[in-house]
Amino acid sequence: MALPSAKAAEREHEVGFVVGAKQYLLSIEGLPSARVNDVVADETGNRALVRALSDEYVTALALDAVLPRSGARYGYLPQPHLFSLGEHLFGRIINALGEPIDGGEAFPAGNTPLVLDVDAVGIESRVPMREQLYTGITLVDTLLPIAKGQRQLVFGPLRSGKTTFLTDIVLNQRAYGVVCIYAIIGKSLSELQIISETILRKEEQAPNIVIAALSGQLSPVVALAPAVAFLVADHFQKQGKDVLIILDDLDAHAKYLREIALLEERLPGRESYPGDLFYQHAHLMERSGSFDKATGGGSITTLPVIEADSKDVSDLIPTNLMSCTDGHFSFDGALQAEGLYPALSEEQSVTRVGRHAQCLVQKQLSTRIRMLLGAHRRQREYAQFGTQVSEEAQRVLHQGELIEHTMRQERYQRIPADVQVPLLALTLTPFLLERDVAFLDGHKKALIAGLQEDSALQDLRQLARTDTPLTTYLERLEAKQEIFETLCRA
Incomplete structure (x- = not known):
C-alpha cells in the first residue's frame, strides 16, 4: 500500500546508521x-532488505556483494525497487533482483x-483444472498427467535425471505457448550454463525465462528467488x-x-529449520x-524440486512439500543407471489432479495400463523364485515388457499426446501382442x-483427444492393422 505523499516526502529525508553487522545481517x-x-540503500548504492523492526533498531539483510561497515549511512531509495516485467524477459537470464546478468540489452524502466508477502488468490476466483499440461513424455502424459495449475513435486537422488526431465518439459511447452520460468536456486555457475544453453536457444525463440540465484551469492538474495x-x-x-x-x-x-534464521538467533525447530518453514513454502505453493x-484467466503450474532419496522421504523438507502439493514424481537412481528415460518410478509417483484433465480414452487407457503393469510386477516377482510359469503368466510378462518398452523414450524425444495414445494402445492389440519386444524396439x-x-x-x-470409449478406440485401431504392417515393412 502506497504512503500518502506527505509521509513519502518525509521518508526521503530519513536516514539510519549501521550500529551492528553480523555477516549480511545489519x-x-x-x-x-x-x-x-x-x-x-547506503551512499554507494548497496541495498538491504528490511527484515524486522524493534524499538531500538531496524534489522535488514544486505543484498549486494559489498558488505557495509559499522557506521554506514542508509536511506530510502528515491524510487522503490521496481522490476521490469514484460515479453522482453523471454530468452533472458535475470538475478533474484530482476536485473539482467546475461550480457544482453538493458531492460526498459521498471x-x-x-512485493514479497503476497496472499494467494481466493477460491472464488479459481476454476477447476480441466486442461492438461503436455510434457511430450508418454509415461507422464498418460499415466501421471499434470493439469495446468497443478503443484507437482519432483524429487530423487543426485544424478537421477531430474534436470534433463525438467528441461525436456520446458522445451515441449513452446508448441503450446506456455511461458516457462526456471528458477535456479543455490546451484553452481556451470549448472546455470547447462540449463540456460538448453532452454534459451535463440533459434527456438521460446517464451522461457531463467532466474539465477547461485550458490556464490548472498543467502538473502538466494532466498528471494522463489518469490x-x-x-x-x-x-x-x-x-x-x-x-x-x-x-x-x-x-x-x-x-x-x-542459515538466515540461525544468524538472526531465531528459535530453531526440527532439523534446525525455522519454525515457519512450512508456512513459507506452502504460502508460495498456494499461488499456483x-x-x-476476472483474475486475468491463465494458470500457474509449479514444479518444486528437491534432492531426496526416493526410499526415504521422512525428512522435514520432503514431507512438508508432499503435504502442500498435488502429487509427486519419484526419480530412481537405479533406473537412471540402467539407461532408462525418464528414470521415473511409476509405482512410487502420484498425481491427484491431472487425471481430471484427461479425456475419456486417455483415462481408460491409463487405468488399463496401470492394472497390466501391476500384474506384470507381481508376476515378475513370482518368477524370480523359479516357479513354473504358466502360459497366462507368460502372456502377462510379455505384455508388461511391451508396455515398458513403449513408454521408454530418448532424451529430448518429444512425442505428441495424440500419438502417445494410439502407440500405447497398440500394446493391447494382436498387432504387438503376437510379436516379441525386439520387433517393437526395431520398428518403434x-x-x-x-x-x-x-x-x-x-x-x-483426432479420437485420441475425445471422450471415445477405449473399447471403441481399440476397434478402430485394430482395423488399421494392415497400415501398421506396411509401416513396419518400409
Whole structure:
C-alpha cells in the first residue's frame, strides 16, 4: 500500500546508521518510517532488505556483494525497487533482483514493485483444472498427467535425471505457448550454463525465462528467488497466459532460510529449520492454480524440486512439500543407471489432479495400463523364485515388457499426446501382442513417424483427444492393422 505523499516526502529525508553487522545481517539505528520488506540503500548504492523492526533498531539483510561497515549511512531509495516485467524477459537470464546478468540489452524502466508477502488468490476466483499440461513424455502424459495449475513435486537422488526431465518439459511447452520460468536456486555457475544453453536457444525463440540465484551469492538474495519467480509468473498469468514455474531446488532454498534464521538467533525447530518453514513454502505453493477471467484467466503450474532419496522421504523438507502439493514424481537412481528415460518410478509417483484433465480414452487407457503393469510386477516377482510359469503368466510378462518398452523414450524425444495414445494402445492389440519386444524396439520409430504423418491414421489422432470409449478406440485401431504392417515393412 502506497504512503500518502506527505509521509513519502518525509521518508526521503530519513536516514539510519549501521550500529551492528553480523555477516549480511545489519542492525540499523534510525529510519523511523521503515516497513518490513522495504529496500534501503547506503551512499554507494548497496541495498538491504528490511527484515524486522524493534524499538531500538531496524534489522535488514544486505543484498549486494559489498558488505557495509559499522557506521554506514542508509536511506530510502528515491524510487522503490521496481522490476521490469514484460515479453522482453523471454530468452533472458535475470538475478533474484530482476536485473539482467546475461550480457544482453538493458531492460526498459521498471513497472512492478518488489512485493514479497503476497496472499494467494481466493477460491472464488479459481476454476477447476480441466486442461492438461503436455510434457511430450508418454509415461507422464498418460499415466501421471499434470493439469495446468497443478503443484507437482519432483524429487530423487543426485544424478537421477531430474534436470534433463525438467528441461525436456520446458522445451515441449513452446508448441503450446506456455511461458516457462526456471528458477535456479543455490546451484553452481556451470549448472546455470547447462540449463540456460538448453532452454534459451535463440533459434527456438521460446517464451522461457531463467532466474539465477547461485550458490556464490548472498543467502538473502538466494532466498528471494522463489518469490520473484511467482512475481514474474503473476504478471503473465494476469494477461491470460499459462505459466510453468520450476523451482530447482527448494531443498537448497530451505537451507538458506535456515542459515538466515540461525544468524538472526531465531528459535530453531526440527532439523534446525525455522519454525515457519512450512508456512513459507506452502504460502508460495498456494499461488499456483487455474484462474477465472476476472483474475486475468491463465494458470500457474509449479514444479518444486528437491534432492531426496526416493526410499526415504521422512525428512522435514520432503514431507512438508508432499503435504502442500498435488502429487509427486519419484526419480530412481537405479533406473537412471540402467539407461532408462525418464528414470521415473511409476509405482512410487502420484498425481491427484491431472487425471481430471484427461479425456475419456486417455483415462481408460491409463487405468488399463496401470492394472497390466501391476500384474506384470507381481508376476515378475513370482518368477524370480523359479516357479513354473504358466502360459497366462507368460502372456502377462510379455505384455508388461511391451508396455515398458513403449513408454521408454530418448532424451529430448518429444512425442505428441495424440500419438502417445494410439502407440500405447497398440500394446493391447494382436498387432504387438503376437510379436516379441525386439520387433517393437526395431520398428518403434517407424510407428511414431507413421502415426504423426500418415493421413490414413489421422482419425486415430483426432479420437485420441475425445471422450471415445477405449473399447471403441481399440476397434478402430485394430482395423488399421494392415497400415501398421506396411509401416513396419518400409
